[in-house]
Amino acid sequence: MSYVKLQNITKRFGSVVAVNDLSIEIEKGECFSMLGPSGCGKTTTLRMLAGFEDLDEGEISVGEQLFSSSHKGYYLPPEKRNFGMVFQAFAVWPHLNVFNNVAFPLQIRGLSRAEIGERTKSAILHTGLARYENAYPNELSSGQKQRIALARAIAINPAVMLLDEPLSNLDPKLREEMRFEIKDLQRKFGFTIVFVTHDQSEAMALSDRILVMRDGVAQQIDTPLNIYTKPANRFIFSFIGLSNFLPVVVKKGSVYIEGVEDSGPVSKTLPDGVSSDRLTLACRPSEVDLVKSGGVKAIVKRKVYLGEIIDYRIMVGGTEVRVQKGRRSTHFAEGDTCCLKFSRPIWYPGD
Ligand SMILES: Nc1ncnc2c1ncn2[C@@H]1O[C@H](COP(=O)(O)OP(=O)(O)OP(=O)(O)O)[C@@H](O)[C@H]1O
Ligand SMILES: [Mg+2]
Numbered sequence: 001m002s003y004v005k006l007q008n009i010t011k012r013f014g015s016v017v018a019v020n021d022l023s024i025e026i027e028k029g030e031c032f033s034m035l036g037p038s039g040c041g042k043t044t045t046l047r048m049l050a051g052f053e054d055l056d057e058g059e060i061s062v063g064e065q066l067f068s069s070s071h072k073g074y075y076l077p078p079e080k081r082n083f084g085m086v087f088q089a090f091a092v093w094p095h096l097n098v099f100n101n102v103a104f105p106l107q108i109r110g111l112s113r114a115e116i117g118e119r120t121k122s123a124i125l126h127t128g129l130a131r132y133e134n135a136y137p138n139e140l141s142s143g144q145k146q147r148i149a150l151a152r153a154i155a156i157n158p159a160v161m162l163l164d165e166p167l168s169n170l171d172p173k174l175r176e177e178m179r180f181e182i183k184d185l186q187r188k189f190g191f192t193i194v195f196v197t198h199d200q201s202e203a204m205a206l207s208d209r210i211l212v213m214r215d216g217v218a219q220q221i222d223t224p225l226n227i228y229t230k231p232a233n234r235f236i237f238s239f240i241g242l243s244n245f246l247p248v249v250v251k252k253g254s255v256y257i258e259g260v261e262d263s264g265p266v267s268k269t270l271p272d273g274v275s276s277d278r279l280t281l282a283c284r285p286s287e288v289d290l291v292k293s294g295g296v297k298a299i300v301k302r303k304v305y306l307g308e309i310i311d312y313r314i315m316v317g318g319t320e321v322r323v324q325k326g327r328r329s330t331h332f333a334e335g336d337t338c339c340l341k342f343s344r345p346i347w348y349p350g351d
Contacts, residue, residue: 003028003192004049004160009058011044011216018044020216021057028159031186031193033203036213037239042196045213046164049194050085051078062160084153084191086166092137092148098124099133102151109156123155126185143174154185161186164196179205200240204228212236234348237282244285244321250277257281260317263297264339271347280348285324287344290314290332295339300332314340 002025011019019041026032034042047053049060051067054075060068067076092101103120111119124130127147137145146169153161163182167175183206186193197203203210204224212219212227212235220232231237234245246266247258254265258278266281289295290312298321302313305327312323312332321340332338 001028002026003030003063004032004194005059005061006045006049007059007061009045009048009060010056011041011048011053012056017216019048022213022216022218024211024218024221026192026194027208028192029186029190030208031183031195031206033195033197033207033210034213035197035200035203035210035239036219037198040213041216042198042213043164044216046162046194046196050083050162051076051081082156082158082160084156084158084161085164086146086149086153086162087164092145094137097134097136098129098140098148098151101137101148102155105152106155119155119157120151123151126154126188127151127181142169143171143178146170146178150182150185154189157189158191160192160194162194165198166195167197167202175202176205182206204240212239229344231282231346234280234282237346237348242285242322242324244281244283244288246281246283246316246319246321248279248281250274250279255279255281257296257316257319260296260319263316264295266296266342267345271345274347276349278350280350281342282346282348283342283344285311285322287342288321288323289341289343290323290325290330291339291341292330293339295341298338298340300334300336300338303332303334314338316340 004026006022006024009019009022034045036042044053048055055068055070057070066074067081099120102123103116106116106119124133127150129147129151132140132144167178170178179202195206207224209221210224210227211221214235219236220227228240231240237243248255248266249258250270251261253270255267256265296316298314298316300312301315304311308327309324310327314321314323
């Protein structure tokens with residue numbers, strides 16, 4: 001049963017279509033991420049959901065309640081939507097200590113002193129800020145400030161948490177820790193999360209499902225695994241993880257890298273449903289095997305150690321293929337001849 005529903009929503013700013021006929025259904029308790037390059041419409045979508053932006057077309061509802069409808073001209077104001085929110089540029093009030101930063105939205109809502117105290121203490125405890133309750137923001141690290149923003153959102157006791165790049169100001173290690181903390185908080189409090197990021201590993205780590213957007217248009221809504229292993233198009237393939245795109249041609253039932261047919265076939269069988277004789281082979285650098293014989297003949301151009309991984313640039317004629325292998329795999333040196341085997345190719349029509 002879907003809980004948060006966005007139906008055919010469109011938002012224009014002048015001639016820019018920021019969000020274009022987007023439909024999403026999110027389950028209760030789900031962590032749903034919106035992923036895509038800068039300017040693709042993630043924040044605009046979240047702002048429409050939060051009620052800060054009206055819709056040019058479409059409807060938004062949560063549970064049984066209508067939140068926004070363009071054709072009915074209906075908008076429930078943001079403060080009645082009861083979302084917890086952490087936005088891209090998180091704001092903490094410098095003149096308030098941690099306790100009062102977290103308590104402030106509850107005071108605005110006119111809750112009793114006792115209830116404010118209880119909810120604030122609990123949110124502070126669950127975000128690991130108990131020691132800093134009386135500290136002021138200028139005495140805290142950016143990770144701790146980010147936690148204030150999270151605690152403030154949790155204290156509202158929301159059914160839905162809207163998080164727009166909430167970890168963007170943290171260093172990589174802290175970012176990773178905070179991902180786990182957000183997941184733990186979700187388990188504890190049971191809220192639904194709509195998470196916006198342009199960091200694909202963050203989306204992969206946190207989400208039950210991911211929406212990949214481009215220029216305001218939904219490209220694919222799927223589990224992290226399917227987005228990675230079965231990307232619906234070239235854009236998604238290249239946006240998620242490292243990628244090679246190789247132009248290939250079909251000749252006499254085999255597939256060759258274009259222009260270097262004498263290096264041997266990439267595949268001796270045709271991919272399912274192929275009608276064209278020109279295709280693009282997409283593959284991850286980690287899914288190309290580097291062997292001594294029995295594959296497409298190639299030459300090692302460059303070899304770089306990246307800690308646990310060796311990063312190779314391999315030339316097949318004039319076409320470069322990036323290959324990554326574990327440190328303990330058979331090594332090849334620059335200038336060596338080698339063979340490539342494509343273990344999990346994905347085929348896209350055309351070049
Ligand atoms: N208030 C506004 N007025 C005019 N154009 C806007 C406004 N807000 C957003 N846009 C435009 O809408 C498009 C989508 O912007 P949005 O902020 O939703 O992108 P985003 O996916 O959140 O990007 P980022 O990853 O950089 O935060 C962009 O082209 C942006 O320039
Ligand atoms: Mg944004």
